[in-house]
Amino acid sequence: MRWVDVLPAILTCASLSSAAQSPFHAAVTGSPPSEVSRGSNGSWHLNDTPAANATGHLVFETVSSLLQHWPNTRYRNGHTIVPGVIPSGTLLYHGTEQPVVPEVPEWVATDPEHSHVFCRGPAQSGCWQLTLAATRPLRVLYFDGTSASKMEDGPMDSQDVVSWGEPKPEWVFKEPERINDLCEWGRQHALDGYVRMEMDFEIMLCNLTSGVKVVSFLNLPVLPAFPNDPDQNFLAFETMNAGHWHNRYPGDERVQLDLTRLISFYDISLLPSLIPQRAGQERWDHRILGADPAELLAIRTHLESTLANKHQGSGVDWQTLFRVVIKRYADRLELVQYLLNSTEHVPATTQDEYERAAKVQLQLRIMLIPYILHSSVPSRFSASNLADLSWAEPVFTECATMHTAAIVSDFVIALTPSEKLLLRAIQETTREICRVVVRMWAEGVESGLDPYLPIEVEEPNVTAVMWKWQGDLNGLMGWLDWSVWIKCRPACGFEEICYLPTWPVGFRHRRRRPDFPLPNEPEDNDEWRRPQPKCIRRIEPYGF
Known part of the structure; x- marks a missing residue:
């Protein structure tokens, strides 16, 4: 969703709370070892540590975290693309200023709390909440991480590779171009949209009149989405809170992923050029920028082949x-x-x-x-x-x-x-x-x-x-x-929830848009890059 109009106000809500825990750090990544077979001889010495640049544990953790808000908020730079479907009958929501079903690609939310932030218009005429239902399984691609955050530091890298062939951090705010180019690319593969995450999960839906039908189009009163007092900002909190419903496994169950066609940027057989790019870095800083352009082109080709492949896989869950x-x-x-x-x-x-x-x-x-x-x-x-x-x-x-x-x-x-x-x-x-x-x-x-x-x-x-x-x-x-x-220690009280700073709330936002006013925050505020768990109130005053 486009936050051009609402981002500055949300960012004024940033404030710190208590009960943070320092997270563990992953090792430097790289080549996984050869496949282990049962009963191998000579390879079971208890002092044989993994290769310093191994990536199997990173693939394991990212796959274990798919569609879960908590781990993908902690590590915003996604490294996984997975085909999936949104089942028939699933409800999707779109907040708008006028009672017209969009004829162009648009953003829809999986929870109405998220879409209602965009239900805006004149107070005298109200705003409009469009509710859609899938009339058939919708074919989608899922980008993990906080892939809808408008940050130059890597969250959008993987979708940039699909839409433009390489990461383009300078185009972070080109959302209309991004959705249009992704939908144009996906048309040849019969894709209906793309699943991303920010404060909650959303879908870049390529056609709001194909594969979906209107359930309701309600004229609602306009609420002050971002009042002057950030501690009274219940709409922003409830949007984030809806994302928290999907914090842990199984995550957002309205998207069903096909792991037999998963692509990981931690797969060094596809991207060996990223091994030196990640050398010496903590996982917070892993990203796709710097990969060999030929390898990124091969990734797109591999993805296209994967989408065209009807092979069902082994059946292993x-x-x-x-x-x-x-x-x-x-x-x-x-x-x-x-x-x-x-x-x-x-x-x-x-x-x-x-x-x-x-x-x-x-x-x-x-x-x-x-x-x-x-x-x-x-x-x-x-x-x-x-x-x-x-x-x-x-x-x-x-x-x-x-x-x-x-x-x-x-x-x-x-x-x-x-x-x-x-x-x-x-x-x-x-x-x-x-x-x-x-x-x-x-x-x-x-x-x-x-x-x-x-x-x-x-x-x-x-x-x-x-x-x-x-x-x-x-x-x-x-x-x-x-x-x-990764959890709040000590545990939060009943009037609190454990929270990781979630784009665009609660941490410093890097961008190249001089026309976007930002709150006065110290230059050494590093919480935007290394989100730490903290307890925040779930009733006003919220105090992000």
Whole structure:
């Protein structure tokens, strides 16, 4: 949607609140390892860390976050394009100044709170809210990230590649040209529109008279969308709040994505030129700008081929498989991190410290119960043998391959190129989770902390083990960088919600439009680039 008329007023609402948590940082990205097969020999050493430029974990997190407002607000620069459909009967909303169904491409919202911001007109005659219903499945492309934010720093890169062949940050406000060119390109592929996200999800609908019908066209009273007092700005808040309904999985369910035809800009087989562009950067700063033009042209060609391909794929439910992994490990890793952090100020020689280490050891074992073989026991133990954990490598193998072994053995021939990328992503992710957890567990066994594999150890250095565990676990969780761990601490009160600064509210907006007045904010305000969770009120005064 076009915010030319309303953006300046929204931006006056920016103010900070409390309860921020520093997020984890992802590793530098790049080439994923070769596909892991069950029972590979010589590739299961517990000290073999992932390649510094691996991208499988980034593909895993972005795919796990599709159509979810929270993670795509946190990392605004999207890296994924996915074909999908909007099912028949889905309602779409368009706020306007006059009772005329547009005959040109326009923006529609998935929630009326979002479209009502654009229901404007003279107070004496009111405004108009158009409600449409899909009369058939609407074919769409989804751009992840906060892909409707008018920022030069990367949120629109992927749609620029589709519409113009390359990112054009200087054209960030050319929304009429963008929607028209996207719809012109999409016509040859029978696309009805494009799904994007800002404060809530929206659709760039190419034809408001094809595939949809008018349900209602209501004349509504004009509300003061952006009153002078930003703390009374309930329309802006409720637009953002509607987006929060889709914060977590499954996100906005009114768009059904086809992951068998997904394209990721983290796929280095398509974009190897981005490896050096991302080197040394935090994930906040990853973007598509700087990619080789020939590779971007190939991306468009690949996308066109993908849209024309009728291949149905393997039938694997990838989204559910990704969620299974997250559900299995997210809470447990967070609990172990809590237990480790609670020992920082405990004297090294106390019984309390040993007991806490034993609690950590038990949680590690709990995660590995399905994979610890009866034969997985230390064959010997001595001070000179502490680094030899080869006895635990079969546990590592079982843990890392369990979720994908059947796919590799039975379905790999049927996988589309996109599915092969998804397979590598889950293989690389589970491999590193299992490597770190199995190594921590094995170190605990050899330190005499596991009552189910008891080993007599004279004066075990529990402090050293705990410090090593803490570093290893923090490193793993930072590498995974799952959005489920990003939350307000302490939790928000009943009259509050946990909020990430959401374009165009709550953070500094970079742009080249000198005619757009902006609020006076300090030049070193970095919150627009690294959104941090905070508690804000959900009843007035709001205080973004």
